[in-house]
Amino acid sequence: AAKNSGRGTYRFYSVDLMDVEEERDLLLDDLRKALVTEQLELHYQPVVRTKDHAIVGFEALMRWDHPERGSVSPAVFIPVAESTDLINQLGQWALRRACEDALKWPESVRVAVNVSARQFTNKGFPAVVTQVLAETGIAPDRLELELTETVFMGDSEITSATFKTLKSLGVRLALDDFGTGYSSLSYLRNAPFDKIKVDKSFVDSCTQKDENSAKIITAIIGLSDALGMEVTVEGVEAFDQYRLVCDKGAKYIQGWIFSKARPQADILADIANGGYRIEPAGPDTYRPER
Ligand code: C2E
Ligand code: MG
Ligand code: MG
Ligand code: MG
Numbered sequence: 487a488a489k490n491s492g493r494g495t496y497r498f499y500s501v502d503l504m505d506v507e508e509e510r511d512l513l514l515d516d517l518r519k520a521l522v523t524e525q526l527e528l529h530y531q532p533v534v535r536t537k538d539h540a541i542v543g544f545e546a547l548m549r550w551d552h553p554e555r556g557s558v559s560p561a562v563f564i565p566v567a568e569s570t571d572l573i574n575q576l577g578q579w580a581l582r583r584a585c586e587d588a589l590k591w592p593e594s595v596r597v598a599v600n601v602s603a604r605q606f607t608n609k610g611f612p613a614v615v616t617q618v619l620a621e622t623g624i625a626p627d628r629l630e631l632e633l634t635e636t637v638f639m640g641d642s643e644i645t646s647a648t649f650k651t652l653k654s655l656g657v658r659l660a661l662d663d664f665g666t667g668y669s670s671l672s673y674l675r676n677a678p679f680d681k682i683k684v685d686k687s688f689v690d691s692c693t694q695k696d697e698n699s700a701k702i703i704t705a706i707i708g709l710s711d712a713l714g715m716e717v718t719v720e721g722v723e724a725f726d727q728y729r730l731v732c733d734k735g736a737k738y739i740q741g742w743i744f745s746k747a748r749p750q751a752d753i754l755a756d757i758a759n760g761g762y763r764i765e766p767a768g769p770d771t772y773r774p775e776r
Pocket of ligand 4: 662663
């Protein structure tokens with residue numbers, strides 16, 4: 487039976503009755519339709535500067551409202567799309583939409599767009615970015631592309647050529663989910679990242695009195711500072727996590743403590759109300775001294 491375990495999650499129909507591959511193909515078909523029938527949407531989650539709680543950017547996160555299944559999580563459908571070239575079209579759609587939406591925000595506010603490894607290592611990717619920049623007219627440094635280290639698993643010549651072109655265009659590059667996977671430091675040495683995003687798993691374990699996680703966050707912040715890269719700590723939910731991460735020197739935070747991802751209409755309404763700042767949800771308002 488179909489099972490919906492809470493908002494934004496989707497469970498596969500009983501795997502014993504339906505082949506996993508068959509299920510995947512159904513989802514792919516539906517996803518192709520979703521792209522042309524406007525079932526896909528981008529929601530935006532703020533990235534907040536800790537010193538003054540200013541919103542410095544938003545990350546675009548894809549949402550799919552399936553006509554029968556309801557909300558399907560990107561954690562489910564993105565990997566499915568990544569198993570084929572469909573990810574290129576999905577990614578291109580997201581890139582363009584995110585840039586168009588960002589043009590309605592204050593100029594100081596950036597937009598971050600996730601780019602899957604398959605999409606990034608596709609030869610045509612730099613041309614897509616070039617075209618979207620030209621057609622939307624967005625300032626290149628307002629666009630930040632979020633990559634994971636899986637981009638380094640492919641053809642290294644294409645990858646380094648793509649990095650070079652993107653840098654010359656002036657877009658920003660962020661290394662997402664840092665600390666998971668292999669996290670080889672040579673990626674930081676050889677690739678021109680402007681930002682590192684510390685994976686949520688380190689923040690999660692911080693609350694369980696895991697001193698090592700806190701020390702790793704501190705070390706990643708120190709490393710990034712030394713390399714002249716920005717750091718955003720992802721997935722900060724609770725007030726004690728927020729306080730700890732601020733005390734470790736985090737300058738940028740993204741997490742439910744400030745806001746979940748919300749539709750463009752909500753973002754625009756906030757902006758119209760002067761909402762360039764956002765307060766953390768917590769027992770009281772905590773501001774780190776720095
Ligand atoms: P990601 O890029 O690492 O995005 C961060 C994820 O953490 C998002 O999940 C976000 O909603 C969630 N998150 C942020 N703060 C908190 C928090 O405080 N608590 C908790 N529990 N979660 C938090 P989401 O939106 O479900 O997206 C999951 C993943 O799907 C993304 O991880 C990204 O890898 C992928 N994805 C989403 N949209 C796109 C897209 O347009 N293109 C590509 N290629 N991938 C996408
Ligand atoms: Mg991301
Ligand atoms: Mg991430
Ligand atoms: Mg991720």
